[in-house]
Amino acid sequence: MPQKRLTKKEQIMNVALELFALKGFYTTTIPDIANSLKMSVGNMYNYFKSKDILAKEIIKYISVYLGEKLKEINEQDISTKEKTKKIVIMYFDIAKSRPEMIDYFLRVYLSNREVFKDGCEGMACVSEFVTEIMIFFEEGVQKGELKDQDFFSAFGLFMGYLGGMVFLNGEKILPNKLNFYVEDIADNIYNALKK
Amino acid sequence: MPQKRLTKKEQIMNVALELFALKGFYTTTIPDIANSLKMSVGNMYNYFKSKDILAKEIIKYISVYLGEKLKEINEQDISTKEKTKKIVIMYFDIAKSRPEMIDYFLRVYLSNREVFKDGCEGMACVSEFVTEIMIFFEEGVQKGELKDQDFFSAFGLFMGYLGGMVFLNGEKILPNKLNFYVEDIADNIYNALKK
Amino acid sequence: MPQKRLTKKEQIMNVALELFALKGFYTTTIPDIANSLKMSVGNMYNYFKSKDILAKEIIKYISVYLGEKLKEINEQDISTKEKTKKIVIMYFDIAKSRPEMIDYFLRVYLSNREVFKDGCEGMACVSEFVTEIMIFFEEGVQKGELKDQDFFSAFGLFMGYLGGMVFLNGEKILPNKLNFYVEDIADNIYNALKK
Amino acid sequence: MPQKRLTKKEQIMNVALELFALKGFYTTTIPDIANSLKMSVGNMYNYFKSKDILAKEIIKYISVYLGEKLKEINEQDISTKEKTKKIVIMYFDIAKSRPEMIDYFLRVYLSNREVFKDGCEGMACVSEFVTEIMIFFEEGVQKGELKDQDFFSAFGLFMGYLGGMVFLNGEKILPNKLNFYVEDIADNIYNALKK
DNA sequence: GATGAATGAGCTTTCATTCAT
DNA sequence: AATGAATGAAAGCTCATTCAT
Numbered sequence: 057m058p059q060k061r062l063t064k065k066e067q068i069m070n071v072a073l074e075l076f077a078l079k080g081f082y083t084t085t086i087p088d089i090a091n092s093l094k095m096s097v098g099n100m101y102n103y104f105k106s107k108d109i110l111a112k113e114i115i116k117y118i119s120v121y122l123g124e125k126l127k128e129i130n131e132q133d134i135s136t137k138e139k140t141k142k143i144v145i146m147y148f149d150i151a152k153s154r155p156e157m158i159d160y161f162l163r164v165y166l167s168n169r170e171v172f173k174d175g176c177e178g179m180a181c182v183s184e185f186v187t188e189i190m191i192f193f194e195e196g197v198q199k200g201e202l203k204d205q206d207f208f209s210a211f212g213l214f215m216g217y218l219g220g221m222v223f224l225n226g227e228k229i230l231p232n233k234l235n236f237y238v239e240d241i242a243d244n245i246y247n248a249l250k251k
Numbered sequence: 252m253p254q255k256r257l258t259k260k261e262q263i264m265n266v267a268l269e270l271f272a273l274k275g276f277y278t279t280t281i282p283d284i285a286n287s288l289k290m291s292v293g294n295m296y297n298y299f300k301s302k303d304i305l306a307k308e309i310i311k312y313i314s315v316y317l318g319e320k321l322k323e324i325n326e327q328d329i330s331t332k333e334k335t336k337k338i339v340i341m342y343f344d345i346a347k348s349r350p351e352m353i354d355y356f357l358r359v360y361l362s363n364r365e366v367f368k369d370g371c372e373g374m375a376c377v378s379e380f381v382t383e384i385m386i387f388f389e390e391g392v393q394k395g396e397l398k399d400q401d402f403f404s405a406f407g408l409f410m411g412y413l414g415g416m417v418f419l420n421g422e423k424i425l426p427n428k429l430n431f432y433v434e435d436i437a438d439n440i441y442n443a444l445k446k
Numbered sequence: 447m448p449q450k451r452l453t454k455k456e457q458i459m460n461v462a463l464e465l466f467a468l469k470g471f472y473t474t475t476i477p478d479i480a481n482s483l484k485m486s487v488g489n490m491y492n493y494f495k496s497k498d499i500l501a502k503e504i505i506k507y508i509s510v511y512l513g514e515k516l517k518e519i520n521e522q523d524i525s526t527k528e529k530t531k532k533i534v535i536m537y538f539d540i541a542k543s544r545p546e547m548i549d550y551f552l553r554v555y556l557s558n559r560e561v562f563k564d565g566c567e568g569m570a571c572v573s574e575f576v577t578e579i580m581i582f583f584e585e586g587v588q589k590g591e592l593k594d595q596d597f598f599s600a601f602g603l604f605m606g607y608l609g610g611m612v613f614l615n616g617e618k619i620l621p622n623k624l625n626f627y628v629e630d631i632a633d634n635i636y637n638a639l640k641k
Numbered sequence: 642m643p644q645k646r647l648t649k650k651e652q653i654m655n656v657a658l659e660l661f662a663l664k665g666f667y668t669t670t671i672p673d674i675a676n677s678l679k680m681s682v683g684n685m686y687n688y689f690k691s692k693d694i695l696a697k698e699i700i701k702y703i704s705v706y707l708g709e710k711l712k713e714i715n716e717q718d719i720s721t722k723e724k725t726k727k728i729v730i731m732y733f734d735i736a737k738s739r740p741e742m743i744d745y746f747l748r749v750y751l752s753n754r755e756v757f758k759d760g761c762e763g764m765a766c767v768s769e770f771v772t773e774i775m776i777f778f779e780e781g782v783q784k785g786e787l788k789d790q791d792f793f794s795a796f797g798l799f800m801g802y803l804g805g806m807v808f809l810n811g812e813k814i815l816p817n818k819l820n821f822y823v824e825d826i827a828d829n830i831y832n833a834l835k836k
Numbered sequence: 837g838a839t840g841a842a843t844g845a846g847c848t849t850t851c852a853t854t855c856a857t
Numbered sequence: 858a859a860t861g862a863a864t865g866a867a868a869g870c871t872c873a874t875t876c877a878t
Contacts, residue, residue: 469755470754470755471667553751553754554752556747557751558665559665559812560664560665595829596822596825598806598809598814598815599806600829602809602826603802603805606801606803607797609805611793613751613797618763619793622791627791627793631798634795634798634833637832637833638830638832
């Protein structure tokens with residue numbers, strides 16, 4: 057399947073995403089990014105007015121990407137239990153194929169709030185993603201499969217848990233591969249949320 | 252109870268902990284810390300040889316602090332379900348009384364790995380804390396109250412969940428106070444882990 | 447004869463050479479050099495990654511410069527005695543027209559070994575110059591005009607002597623100008639080395 | 642022979658001499674010296690009012706030490722040629738037994754003129770040593786063994802040569818030990834100076 | 837759109853020196 | 858004489874951003 061040709065803006069975002077996730081926001085310099093792209097620093101600024109703005113556009117980009125993946129699962133006609141497992145699998149798949157996306161979320165977006173303060177208030181920059189998680193819960197409740205609890209409590213469980221596991225994996229603290237834990241985790245989550 | 256007089260080293264750690272947690276590691280400068288203490292920049296370096304070393308000593312300090320709190324709970328003669336709830340309450344209490352401790356853990360320690368790379372390999376700088384969580388699980392399993400699952404899967408659930416909630420709270424995304432969620436969360440965790 | 451237009455790198459080296467020679471390596475700051483050039487500190491680092499590297503490039507630059515001057519003399523079809531005198535004259539000419547070059551050699555390069563440790567091992571950074579001195583000796587020996595003695599003993603005499611005189615001159619200890627001593631010195635050296 | 646008990650001032654000078662010679666004036670700190678002596682920095686300042694003053698007292702101390710050694714040779718009833726050789730041997734002996742003395746002379750005193758500017762004008766801080774060299778020449782001339790040339794030309798030869806050789810030796814550039822060169826060097830010097 | 841030299845504020849760190857004890 | 862915590866100026870270096878070309 058032919059890869060859609062990326063615009064220069066997207067190229068920059070992809071490289072910056074990787075570097076920010078790998079080395080951190082403050083330890084990645086604009087020249088670092090420009091070098092990786094074989095582009096001049098000056099020209100980078102034609103596409104993004106500042107380093108902060110670049111960081112904000114990247115988190116939106118990730119939110120849309122993850123939101124779409126979730127949407128595909130949400131639209132399937134399967135039980136909530138099955139959806140739960142599919143989401144865990146999908147999340148871990150991304151953690152494997154594009155680990156920088158999850159890392160960016162955890163280590164750049166969640167950790168450097170001062171960078172995202174203006175422009176990403178609340179969940180403004182991750183709304184696509186959060187919305188799909190919301191839909192997952194609401195439909196589960198409506199179908200009578202999930203307990204009708206506070207959304208954020210459920211959201212914190214789901215995302216905190218998955219994020220924590222990916223973090224432990226990234227730190228090479230986990231003795232097994234992420235796949236190994238899928239069953240346990242999906243069960244734990246479902247048991248916690250089910251009616 | 253009289254407050255133990257803090258050594259100058261502890262004073263520095265406390266102030267630095269607060270600033271790092273509030274503004275981030277890279278956006279907090281040594282002069283910032285020195286000013287807060289009405290101390291000269293040079294003298295700071297009589298106590299901590301570098302900014303990185305200061306950061307590492309702080310995470311150890313937090314680990315010991317949290318480890319002690321957990322130990323107190325672990326040593327109580329109560330059911331695992333009750334312990335679970337007490338841990339959630341304790342965690343949220345700290346998130347309220349000393350939010351910088353949790354923030355430091357999430358936003359400084361977990362996020363700026365390059366800073367802690369040398370000297371805090373694996374869980375070397377948070378061992379006191381992790382050890383108590385381990386004891387909590389193992390005793391729960393031995394007493395036949397918890398499922399005998401992989402430690403990290405359970406650890407990720409517990410810590411990811413709590414961390415996620417505190418994060419959402421810190422972002423002022425939660426519509427209610429943390430206390431409001433205690434019951435739900437403790438139930439969710441216990442349901443996920445129970446036999 | 448039109449002065450070859452100097453590259454910015456050469457401009458920096460020339461100014462730094464002068465300041466290092468005049469004030470010493472440690473007492474000359476990067477801002478000092480930048481100010482002398484009406485250039486920003488930051489930009490200096492676009493040309494030389496560190497103060498040490500700058501110092502090393504300068505000694506190579508001097509070595510090449512002096513090596514070329516020596517080569518011109520070596521290539522002349524004159525007696526070794528005449529060459530000896532020409533070298534003394536050339537050396538003193540430079541000590542007069544560009545005293546910073548000799549001073550740099552004596553007071554920066556020879557004296558701050560820790561700076562040149564990495565990258566200038568042995569005579570790695572002054573090879574062009576040393577090579578020509580070697581040629582001078584070897585040819586003198588081959589022509590039967592000089593005694594066949596250990597190279598370093600002869601080298602130490604030649605360079606130590608000239609360096610010492612330039613030093614005394616720089617300290618304004620000599621009652622006469624350097625030129626005054628040329629005859630004596632050339633004789634002394636030749637007498638010491640001749641067959 | 643029992644070592645004369647050193648005063649604290651002398652102890653400091655000896656240690657500082659060693660460190661300055663080994664690591665350079667600017668790269669040796671007062672705490673470095675204090676540590677080596679197991680003495681407090683504050684107390685060091687009871688003996689020497691500043692780092693510069695310490696450096697100046699050290700060079701005087703060395704000058705007296707070397708002057709005495711020269712005097713012993715000068716007072717012997719031997720030919721100037723023999724004295725020349727004895728001086729070379731003495732110089733190299735010191736370079737071997739107390740290399741820091743020669744290094745200090747070459748790399749601290751001669752190279753960091755800004756430090757010695759005030760208080761060591763001309764040869765004010767090395768007069769004892771220079772005086773003995775002067776006596777050596779003058780007596781050689783009076784006895785009709787040496788050419789009556791300008792003192793400084795001869796001085797530069799002698800000291801520049803010896804200094805250069807010790808330097809090459811210190812840099813481990815010389816393929817042989819210093820002793821190996823004694824004969825050559827003494828001959829070279831005598832040939833250069835003799836009538 | 838594209839280049840990369842240039843800026844300059846600001847960072848971490850060092851260290852001679854002082855001074856209360 | 859002795860201590861060592863404290864000071865603060867100044868160093869080397871970095872890097873987001875600008876701008877002439």
